[in-house]
Amino acid sequence: MRHVLFLLLLATPGTIAFGQNKALDKKLKGFDAYVASVMHDWSVPGVSVAIVYKNKIVLSKGYGYRDKEKKLPVTPQTLFAIGSCTKAFTAAGLCLLEDEGKLELDKPVRDYLPDFKLQDDYVSANLTSRDLLCHRSGLPRHDLLWYGAPFSRRELYERLQYLEPSKPFRTAYQYQNLMFMVAGMVAGQVTHQSWEDFTRDRFLIPLEMTSTNFSVNDLQQARDFATGYSLQNDTVKVIPYMNIDALGPAGAINSSADDMSHWLVALINGGRYKGKKVLSENSIRQLQTPTMTTPVEVPVRYDESFYNSYGLGWVITSYRGHVRVDHGGNIDGFSASTCFLPKDSIGVVVLSNMNGTPLPAIVRSQVLDRMLGLPLTDWNGRLLADENKNKDLQARVKKEEDDLHRVKDTKPSHPLAAFAGKFEHPAYGVVEITAEGNSLKADLHGLKTDLAHYHYDVFQATGKKYFQSEKFQFITGLDGSIDAIHIRLEPSVKDIEFKRKLQLLDVAAPTLANYTGDYDFGGQVARVYIKELTKLYLFVPGQPEYELAATKPNEFKIKILEGFQVRFEVDATGKANELVSIQPNGTFRAKRK
Template sequence: MSRFARGVVLAVASLGLVPAVCPGVALPAGAMARAAERAPVEGTWEGAIELPGIKLGISVRLTEKDGVLSGTISIPDQGAKDLPLDKASRDGDVVTFAIKGVPGDPTFRGTLMPGGATLSGEFTQGGAVFPFTLRRDSATNDAAALEGFEGWVDGAMKAWGVPGMAVVIVKGERVVLSRGFGSRDVEGGKPVTDQTLFAIGSSSKAFTCAVLSSLVDEGLLRWDEPVRTWMPDFSLSDDEVARRLTPVDLVTHRSGMPRHDLMWYNSPYPRSELVRRMRYLPLNKGVRESFQYNNLMYAASGELIARVTGRTWEDETRARVFEPLGMTRANFGVVDSQRDPDHALPYREDEGSTVRMNFRDISNVGPAGSINASAADMARWAMLQVSSGEVGGRRVLSADALRSMHTPRMHVEAYPDMGKSGSVMLGYGLGWFIESYRGHVLVHHGGNIDGFSAMVAFLPREGWGIVVLSNLNGTPLPGLVVRHAADRVLGLERRDWSGEGLAEREAAKALQKDSEAKKESVRKSGTSPAHPMEAYAGDYEHPGYGTARIELKDGRLHITLNNITMGMEHWHYEVFNTLKNPGEAVLGDHKVQFITGMDGEVEALRTQTDPLVELTVFTRRPDAELSDPAFLERLAGDYQLGPQRVTVLVKGEGLAVSVPGQPSYDLVAKRHRTFELKGLSGFSVVFTVEGSGKASGLRFLQPNGVFDAARVE
């Protein structure tokens, strides 16, 4: 202690006083106060006092409890260690402390600079004044900030019933935490590690935007040119929208198309066919008019990548992102993950119990959400986001491209409830949501797919990246873990995010239970279907959504769409209600209305496929025999209708009928050997066929009567 005093006094005696050095550019008082509020002073600070001709190294550890500041100081060059501080205080951005029991009242008075990483000002002793600068010791402070974090995660997982979780936290290119929690396989008792593969769901979208950004950097693509520049066959239900849509519109959810997720979910169609069928899906907004989250547009982005490069989205993502970053375990589908010995199994919560789910292959919309990765893989991805596009000395994206991805491109309508969440949504960038979180820029994107929930987030200005992967369906816990971790590393007052979330969940459950109890109140009692159950059975088609199959099994109707089958109960009149299937996330409690035609036959069904557009109509598919060329030949021929001879002939893949003095009419196949006359509403013909021979006659059904005609040999 006395040795430190003598060293400083000798320096002053021999060289005289040194003018105080200005600690930095002054900010307005209000701005400095706000910066100080955001920047904690707790932690270890390393630096030096600038004495004449030398820099005297010091290490200061500050702690703050109940508003009282205390700490210690060490001066390695003088053999002083952990000397107690005295008169430590903080007034906004100004921090003051002295060394207890040392002659000359050695005192530090410094300013905490914006960002909270530097404390600089004046050191005084015995009337002498010297500048000093202290900077946070990142490793020590980071460890202190996360002290108790792992225990908090364990407790939160238990409270939320989450089987397994992997968490990685990085600071710049340094991994601060990377570990697994809980079980990847509950039944097998297998633990999660930072190498365990999880589905990351929609957190995949930013990878797609990274590939597109690299193509833009290379001049192979332009964000604001029409998509049709590279995909001339790209079509939507509104051709003007399709003509104007650009790549940046595809990935910022501003195409004018609502989600239409039932079109792709569990669909058997490949990505190219999904994109082709988008032309049959109704839009509800104009282009760039409103933010509407849309996975199909990311599927289209994947096809765009393929058209531009001649290689698949998977190949380009692997070559442009995975390989340069060293993401050696990442893949593009749950089928691949299941071949890996260290993969997480998917689970869901059911009345307080954890139940296994089936893996869901969504590779047809892979660019929107099919990537699987480990926490160790995602650490590299997070480093990229906070390191200007370069990791380990290897440039993956240009700094401009990365900055562009993190810049809001589309307004997202969200009420800025600062009291509840401390957040203000700033908008959606290229594969990322951007918000102001308690005064800090937070960039993030979650991901949810059957049995898995994820959150990828980072604080670009502070250089922190946080990734949370879990194997429970639809749990909000990854997002809550991110916010809890952010509060810690930013030194903010910690909120009970888990407790608040649990309270909200219980309130939502109570509301859902109450609403389910009331659903019968809107059901019309005492009604019956208009047809026998077997009359509804058949295939119903929509050019975008595909085939909805209605089958009668054990006296109950069942509906199958995209290989997902649900039982149905009669609701009222011609409306049926699908029964919930715990293993499926869609189609439960879904109303299906059957439509009867003028001929008394069930001709269509309609149901809600997206709440933002009108009900979708699926038209009943004609009987299979009515498209069989051999059967159509049996119907062709001449028929005598009173004094006129009517001719039925095979035309292409269908039939046409010719009546003297009238134009020829194409016949549109229906059911029960019935065809409608195309272009004539209310006119149809029914063929009489017995056994395996030719039709013996036909009957014209018209608004003014029924007319029979016999075959003429």
């Protein structure tokens, strides 16, 4: 109880309409104590809340700490990462451009980005901006392509063609951050600006969102910004900021309760803020028009809730009989909720500096109950009960699954050193495996974990932060070496295959000359020769010429043929006397003529 009271003392005064409207005073009586209690229950260091009613900001207030260690309080101006609440700005931007006749939401993306390419040619040619904004591309999340990755926005865009879809085009809602990135690129192409500059010019400046920015790099330069935290073994710990600049249009905005309240005023007042038209009523209507149904529990668990649909950058549902438009946001160390009730002219934003917490949704629902004058629902108690039950259940199910599938008392087929190396996927990039003592370690563009032997050539991630007990299945190639790794990075498609990235050798021209000549395969003569001084080629009659790439001394791979290798047997002087062709269908020898 002392902890709750302490948090109450840290409620930072902000813009409050108390005293001006006795009905509002009554509705929000005890709200500060409620927020403090929920923060205590979910171990959240800091929260900022703004409430809008009609065209007025009736509350904008900070609670707790933006920096727990330094005891710096949250204020209404404290910047938090808002994560996927960013998507609403990206969607609004495209609607605005359609109103201005600069694009059409139902025209193919290729009309604006001619080189847009997904794995499926039909989808590549027909996917529209509207498809991007309502998550119906057929692609599942594939989040580990971008999360923590060093790739630029352009590089992520170019890698989309290598991602496997899991559903037919336009048949299912599947949340997809990368498609919102593409939507931002469409806006940039049409306006000849970056998405960031376009969003700043058309929304942040007219809405007087003066503190809002687009990068955690800029966040940390601000006067008043929050540190991100996570709950690890029941202890609140600082976690590093995650830079997602490349994915910006899907989730990189940082904002404050004060700034976000201006956005809400525009959304519930026909696109106007302080008399300025920021968005048309048609655009706002499009944003909140249901486009795709989302997966839900049937029947709905709670009477207050309803089935969800997705518009353009917003979730549309009913809350206790009132139309609710909202979106959550989560990125390392931060959780957020932005919500408005269009028919009731109520808006709420809740920002927090705790990773993956339901607190923003809990506080949002409390605000809605109060503002609508409804009996208060104990969402906090319900979700606490669910959390405790689910935590125990998930741990038990995971252990049972591991025990069921594990074959005991097996050993790897190779020494651990043979599993080490770099393995590459054309979209996800490189995962590096290192052998240290009696264990393996994995590193996928900075996401690291130890690997423990599971059975045979399967190892299991043991890191708590990344990969979460995922299995790494090592595959032996035809030559007997570890050739690939299969990892279930996206559960709804086949395991992602990372092929060993061979470290090619530079071979001096005089050494290459030792391999040149004619080789007789029992009547069929192949020729080995040099081009461009340092490139070795193999020509077999009736086939194209093949460039050879050195992988080991006297050993080469055929560059364009998977699984084809060439080894030269040499004499004491280093001169080749025999060529050994190692192919998927056998090994063939040819004597030098």
